[in-house]
Amino acid sequence: MIQGKNRPVKTSDESLRVFDCAPVFIATGIHAFTLRELIEGLRVVHPGSVQHHFWGRLLRPVIDEPEYSNDFAGWTGRELRDKVLAERLSVIYPTDFTNVEEFRHGIIDIIENRLDEDLISHTAMARQPFHFLRSQLVVFDTGTRIGDRSELADAVKGMSEGSIFYHFVEARRRTEKRCDDFSAWLESNSGDYHRLCVDLTAIDPYFSSLCEIRDRLENLFRQGWPQL
Amino acid sequence: MSQFLDRYGEIAGKDVIRQLRLLARELEGVRVVHVNSTKEGGGVAEILHKMIPLKQDLGIDASWETITGDAAFYQCTKAMHNTLQGDKTIITEELLHVYEETNRKFADQMHETLAEADIVIIHDPQPAATIRHIPHRKGRWVWRCHIDISRPQRSVWNYLREHVAAYDSSIFSMQRFSQRLPHIQYLIPPSIDPLSEKNMDLSAQEVLEEISPFNLIPDIPLLLQVSRYDWFKDPIGVIKAYKMVRKLTPVQLVLAGGSASDDPEGEAVLEEVRRAAGEDPDIHVLQLPSDAHRTINALQRRADIIIQKSTKEGFGLTVTEGMWKGKPVIGGEVGGIRLQVMDHRTGFLVNSPEGAALRIRYLLHRPDVRLQMGHQAREFVRENFLLTRHLRDYLALMVSLLKGKEQDPYLEIHVP
Numbered sequence: 001m002i003q004g005k006n007r008p009v010k011t012s013d014e015s016l017r018v019f020d021c022a023p024v025f026i027a028t029g030i031h032a033f034t035l036r037e038l039i040e041g042l043r044v045v046h047p048g049s050v051q052h053h054f055w056g057r058l059l060r061p062v063i064d065e066p067e068y069s070n071d072f073a074g075w076t077g078r079e080l081r082d083k084v085l086a087e088r089l090s091v092i093y094p095t096d097f098t099n100v101e102e103f104r105h106g107i108i109d110i111i112e113n114r115l116d117e118d119l120i121s122h123t124a125m126a127r128q129p130f131h132f133l134r135s136q137l138v139v140f141d142t143g144t145r146i147g148d149r150s151e152l153a154d155a156v157k158g159m160s161e162g163s164i165f166y167h168f169v170e171a172r173r174r175t176e177k178r179c180d181d182f183s184a185w186l187e188s189n190s191g192d193y194h195r196l197c198v199d200l201t202a203i204d205p206y207f208s209s210l211c212e213i214r215d216r217l218e219n220l221f222r223q224g225w226p227q228l
Numbered sequence: 229m230s231q232f233l234d235r236y237g238e239i240a241g242k243d244v245i246r247q248l249r250l251l252a253r254e255l256e257g258v259r260v261v262h263v264n265s266t267k268e269g270g271g272v273a274e275i276l277h278k279m280i281p282l283k284q285d286l287g288i289d290a291s292w293e294t295i296t297g298d299a300a301f302y303q304c305t306k307a308m309h310n311t312l313q314g315d316k317t318i319i320t321e322e323l324l325h326v327y328e329e330t331n332r333k334f335a336d337q338m339h340e341t342l343a344e345a346d347i348v349i350i351h352d353p354q355p356a357a358t359i360r361h362i363p364h365r366k367g368r369w370v371w372r373c374h375i376d377i378s379r380p381q382r383s384v385w386n387y388l389r390e391h392v393a394a395y396d397s398s399i400f401s402m403q404r405f406s407q408r409l410p411h412i413q414y415l416i417p418p419s420i421d422p423l424s425e426k427n428m429d430l431s432a433q434e435v436l437e438e439i440s441p442f443n444l445i446p447d448i449p450l451l452l453q454v455s456r457y458d459w460f461k462d463p464i465g466v467i468k469a470y471k472m473v474r475k476l477t478p479v480q481l482v483l484a485g486g487s488a489s490d491d492p493e494g495e496a497v498l499e500e501v502r503r504a505a506g507e508d509p510d511i512h513v514l515q516l517p518s519d520a521h522r523t524i525n526a527l528q529r530r531a532d533i534i535i536q537k538s539t540k541e542g543f544g545l546t547v548t549e550g551m552w553k554g555k556p557v558i559g560g561e562v563g564g565i566r567l568q569v570m571d572h573r574t575g576f577l578v579n580s581p582e583g584a585a586l587r588i589r590y591l592l593h594r595p596d597v598r599l600q601m602g603h604q605a606r607e608f609v610r611e612n613f614l615l616t617r618h619l620r621d622y623l624a625l626m627v628s629l630l631k632g633k634e635q636d637p638y639l640e641i642h643v644p
Contacts, residue, residue, distance in 0.1 A: 022620050029413070136624075136639055
């Protein structure tokens with residue numbers, strides 16, 4: 001589990017508290033033109049930067065269908081044209097690691113292994129550097145409470161993209177089972193929501209915009225299951 | 229005033245407005261002062277004209293002050309603007325003395341206002357030295373840089389850096405513009421106001437009426453570049469591209485510029501542009517007053533393709549404006565244009581007049597692609613570059629500054 005603050009999303013009466021968040025993006029001043037520089041940057045950069053480059057694209061202006069699932073993979077594939085490394089970096093997930101430092105080293109290991117096996121990788125230089133950024137999330141309680149599962153669809157429809165990010169994406173860093181807040185809340189209450197939770201895990205946050213995720217969540221909650 | 233903010237909800241989404249109100253609860257009564265060098269002309273003034281009342285609508289005690297000076301001051305600051313973007317001009321000691329002295333006088337005049345504010349946001353180099361003359365400051369001071377200083381003339385940046393380093397933090401439009409500074413550098417792209425006269429919806433009839441003085445030919449495709457007459461906007465390169473296209477297909481070009489009250493170089497560039505245009509009746513070189521927002525709006529809506537062939541650009545709000553009108557943009561691969569123009573999605577990035585000509589020809593040949601790109605461009609702006617997003621970024625930044633926890637990845641606001 002990657003460490004971080006735990007904000008109780010459940011109230012004492014088992015309602016789901018809806019939070020929102022607004023990102024603040026920060027330049028680190030660190031950039032890389034080569035894989036070796038990327039490794040050096042990864043070694044020293046703020047831990048928030050490592051996390052940012054896996055989730056941050058959801059909160060930044062992007063229009064393209066992402067070919068890869070995170071910024072490290074995208075830059076490697078696009079600027080260095082090392083498709084092998086890009087693919088390997090694409091299947092590493094923050095939730096696979098206990099904490100951000102292990103995650104950092106996991107990424108470095110993948111890149112160093114690539115350097116060991118391919119001499120060309122040592123000399124490849126990008127035209128556009130990789131700029132390490134980090135972000136700060138300002139998290140605030142909206143005051144909205146979801147008391148009953150039947151309220152989920154309407155509640156999600158009215159959520160901002162910041163709320164969607166916080167409860168569906170960022171939650172995977174916080175929750176004990178590395179899942180979104182909706183799944184965690186449903187599982188903690190009585191009722192058989194196993195099927196619904198499985199359907200929720202099928203929504204891959206890496207390849208959708210927050211707007212698309214919101215729509216899919218609303219549709220899913222509105223479809224109506226026997227449990228509701 | 230609440231209805232003022234709610235009108236943006238009809239465009240950006242009600243959830244966006246709700247988010248702004250929630251975030252602003254932490255900032256009620258906070259005194260924020262913005263300082264720049266002009267209230268007329270230029271992207272910064274346009275943004276502040278709306279940002280200030282919106283912040284006030286949210287309960288923030290926001291105000292706006294401008295530093296003014298004589299011709300020598302503007303000569304110096306224009307030279308700073310150019311040299312920070314890579315130009316090799318030498319700025320004399322005499323001009324720097326005028327710059328320092330103007331900032332000192334401004335600090336004297338505004339001492340109490342600035343010293344007692346909770347947050348002061350100083351925009352660009354013109355007022356940057358003010359901080360030196362207000363040593364006892366209550367609040368946090370932020371330097372907001374709107375220009376591309378990724379490759380500055382080093383001596384000028386080293387001079388300016390001595391002032392900027394005294395700030396509590398800085399804001400840049402893109403990460404590549406940031407520099408080594410002893411404080412946190414935030415990244416906030418600028419934005420457009422969708423309800424302004426420059427960006428509001430216009431009917432087809434209104435567009436025709438507004439552009440009728442320019443005698444444009446109705447059935448001939450129109451290329452448009454809207455920018456100050458400035459070398460970094462490469463208006464000569466745009467004319468070259470037009471001429472290459474014109475050899476093969478009918479097309480007309482409008483270059484629409486004006487001047488910001490703090491830009492003394494414009495006349496020289498305009499003269500050169502008129503020479504390059506020559507007697508071609510299909511090249512229209514317009515010098516518009518600084519308040520010709522509706523005219524620019526109409527021209528952008530009439531245009532088939534928006535051009536912004538800059539060789540240096542801070543962010544490029546004219547690109548954002550053109551995209552908001554649902555037009556594809558052919559832009560120089562520089563600065564903030566790279567953040568907005570995505571090849572084959574919202575337009576094309578080019579590196580030469582020849583590149584621009586190539587893409588113009590392609591788009592003229594493919595009206596279906598123009599339509600699709602234009603639609604994507606507008607939606608991209610809606611989600612990322614409207615004033616509401618910009619305001620949200622400022623609010624989040626202000627909360628972060630006032631809480632003083634810039635190193636924390638998460639900053640939690642507690643609802644009382």
